[in-house]
Amino acid sequence: MRLRERLSKLGGMKLLRGTKLSGELARLQDQLDHLRADPTAEEIWQSVELARHVDRPYTLDYVERIFDDFFELHGDRGRADDPALVTGLGKLDGRTIVLIGHQKGRDIKERATRNFGMAYPEGYRKAMRAMALAARHGFPLVTMVDTPGAYPGVAAEQHGQGGAIARSQAAMVRLPVPTVACVIGEGGSGGAVAIAVADRVLMQENAIYSVISPEGCAAILWRDAGEARKAAAAFKPDAVHCVELGVVDAIVAEPEGGAHADLDAAAELLEQGILAAFEEIDDLEPDERRRQRREKYRMMGVLASTA
Amino acid sequence: MSSGQGRVDVEVESKRPDEPADGKAHPNSCPGCGSHYRDDELKETLRVCPQCGHHFRVGARERIEQLVDIGSFVEEDADLRSADPLQFFDLRPYAERLVEAEMETGLGDAIVCGAGEIEGDACELAIMDFAFMGGSMGSVVGEKFVRSCERATEACVPLVSVSASGGARMQEGILALMQLPKTICAIDELHESGGSMISVLTHPTTGGVLASFASLGDVVLAEPGALMSFAGPRVVSQTTREKLPDDFGLAESNLRYGHLDAIVPRSDLRGTLAQLLRLFART
Numbered sequence: 001m002r003l004r005e006r007l008s009k010l011g012g013m014k015l016l017r018g019t020k021l022s023g024e025l026a027r028l029q030d031q032l033d034h035l036r037a038d039p040t041a042e043e044i045w046q047s048v049e050l051a052r053h054v055d056r057p058y059t060l061d062y063v064e065r066i067f068d069d070f071f072e073l074h075g076d077r078g079r080a081d082d083p084a085l086v087t088g089l090g091k092l093d094g095r096t097i098v099l100i101g102h103q104k105g106r107d108i109k110e111r112a113t114r115n116f117g118m119a120y121p122e123g124y125r126k127a128m129r130a131m132a133l134a135a136r137h138g139f140p141l142v143t144m145v146d147t148p149g150a151y152p153g154v155a156a157e158q159h160g161q162g163g164a165i166a167r168s169q170a171a172m173v174r175l176p177v178p179t180v181a182c183v184i185g186e187g188g189s190g191g192a193v194a195i196a197v198a199d200r201v202l203m204q205e206n207a208i209y210s211v212i213s214p215e216g217c218a219a220i221l222w223r224d225a226g227e228a229r230k231a232a233a234a235f236k237p238d239a240v241h242c243v244e245l246g247v248v249d250a251i252v253a254e255p256e257g258g259a260h261a262d263l264d265a266a267a268e269l270l271e272q273g274i275l276a277a278f279e280e281i282d283d284l285e286p287d288e289r290r291r292q293r294r295e296k297y298r299m300m301g302v303l304a305s306t307a
Numbered sequence: 308m309s310s311g312q313g314r315v316d317v318e319v320e321s322k323r324p325d326e327p328a329d330g331k332a333h334p335n336s337c338p339g340c341g342s343h344y345r346d347d348e349l350k351e352t353l354r355v356c357p358q359c360g361h362h363f364r365v366g367a368r369e370r371i372e373q374l375v376d377i378g379s380f381v382e383e384d385a386d387l388r389s390a391d392p393l394q395f396f397d398l399r400p401y402a403e404r405l406v407e408a409e410m411e412t413g414l415g416d417a418i419v420c421g422a423g424e425i426e427g428d429a430c431e432l433a434i435m436d437f438a439f440m441g442g443s444m445g446s447v448v449g450e451k452f453v454r455s456c457e458r459a460t461e462a463c464v465p466l467v468s469v470s471a472s473g474g475a476r477m478q479e480g481i482l483a484l485m486q487l488p489k490t491i492c493a494i495d496e497l498h499e500s501g502g503s504m505i506s507v508l509t510h511p512t513t514g515g516v517l518a519s520f521a522s523l524g525d526v527v528l529a530e531p532g533a534l535m536s537f538a539g540p541r542v543v544s545q546t547t548r549e550k551l552p553d554d555f556g557l558a559e560s561n562l563r564y565g566h567l568d569a570i571v572p573r574s575d576l577r578g579t580l581a582q583l584l585r586l587f588a589r590t
Binding site for chain 2: 160210
């Protein structure tokens with residue numbers, strides 16, 4: 001067997017955009033050196049813990065720090081308003097954008113209301129409504145991904161969870177406007193990628209992005225959810241591996257100790273990352289933008305051949 | 308099934324660690340009514356129980372035989388194999404699981420693609436096989452599906468997909484998840500070129516395959532009794548402790564909730580596909 005397609009992106013890593021903060025340079029250089037080495041199992045698990053840290057900033061924490069004049073849009077215009085996924089309009093650096101993001105709750109009551117950031121199909125239909133609005137008015141789209149996964153419940157299935165996730169991705173593929181997705185915490189499987197098919201996908205340093213939760217993977221392959229650490233080490237959901245595999249375009253740095261250590265600094269870094277990403281894609285014609293977006297996803301995967 | 312080197316026929320019971328542990332019934336015993344059949348009997352009835360109508364699983368090659376005109380199928384991309392980008396190792400190495408799956412099924416991966424004709428109408432086919440690692444979608448399934456879309460676009464013929472999958476292939480990590488948008492992009496291109504897609508969901512079609520191409524057919528069909536849910540029943544009952552309805556996630560329930568165009572018994576599938584191919588024909 002020979003590998004037909006290698007991990008081609010390895011050489012061309014674009015790391016740590018949004019590095020304009022003064023005084024950060026030495027630390028970033030440090031990180032760069034660090035990033036050249038593969039994260040160890042220990043470091044991967046640390047990312048899992050930081051990505052789920054109870055004080056980690058959530059979508060609305062970033063919204064209030066990054067966007068001006070934010071106005072939240074509610075409801076899928078069919079059935080319900082899903083609080084696990086927020087949509088709205090706001091100003092980023094002077095221009096109107098559409099925001100879509102998962103939202104977890106901070107205290108016990110809000111966690112229940114927000115359903116731990118696990119959206120129903122209604123949430124993804126609300127997202128599609130916001131996407132349509134963005135396309136209609138030419139507003140760029142920013143998404144923030146932070147969910148353990150789409151909600152696995154009876155009603156969610158009855159309302160068409162699988163189809164909603166598929167259609168939400170299809171809607172993102174077709175958008176004529178520039179799109180930037182940011183994985184800011186847990187990028188959990190289908191529920192995450194449903195709002196993460198974008199021209200540029202950013203990932204915070206300590207976020208995770210994976211096909212299944214470490215516990216879910218451990219329960220199936222190790223037959224023991226307690227082996228989550230081993231599972232995470234095996235499927236490598238950390239930002240560095242996601243960049244290496246070509247799934248993520250850039251890593252956004254976090255303040256020392258993680259995003260929760262300094263919300264304002266984390267938001268500033270994320271904003272710089274988003275602005276830098278838009279700078280790369282703003283000038284493309286809609287058809288060309290769509291073509292490049294599809295081309296990017298066309299290349300994803302690693303194959304071998306017997307020929 | 309057609310003959311092939313190294314193929315193990317389906318009556319040989321295989322130990323499948325991903326299978327639910329309940330009941331080690333013989334694969335040719337009907338879970339619906341308990342009737343037992345020889346393999347050739349079942350093949351004769353399209354693997355539908357003559358007593359109760361239960362639809363047994365069908366492998367990809369046998370499915371193609373059931374659907375297309377004799378001798379019309381030309382397979383493509385049979386050379387593609389999964390690589391092991393993460394050097395994934397759980398209780399056993401992924402590479403070893405792949406070799407074993409190939410030896411058990413005679414397939415290179417969980418999908419067989421190529422051109423064929425149904426009642427004289429040409430189409431492109433992308434047919435999944437649950438026997439290969441639970442029909443899980445990794446890079447090869449994604450790539451072969453995309454190439455099928457591209458051939459359908461080029462030949463101006465409809466794409467017929469038949470899915471049977473437990474979801475994304477965990478052993479390929481995040482790259483498996485990326486096959487969702489990858490296949491969706493390909494359908495977008497197919498649709499943009501004026502092409503059409505008919506999606507047939509068979510038991511089971513869950514997780515990442517339901518959450519991507521399988522749900523995006525211009526027409527979506529399912530076989531009777533097929534489980535088609537994003538999360539499987541076990542996950543739902545464990546996570547939510549909700550009492551599951553008897554028909555949870557089944558095609559019949561999905562038809563009622565509006566997620567399907569029709570439930571088509573296997574004996575009618577070839578005829579229904581032929582009808583749809585005529586309706587979508589671009590003259």
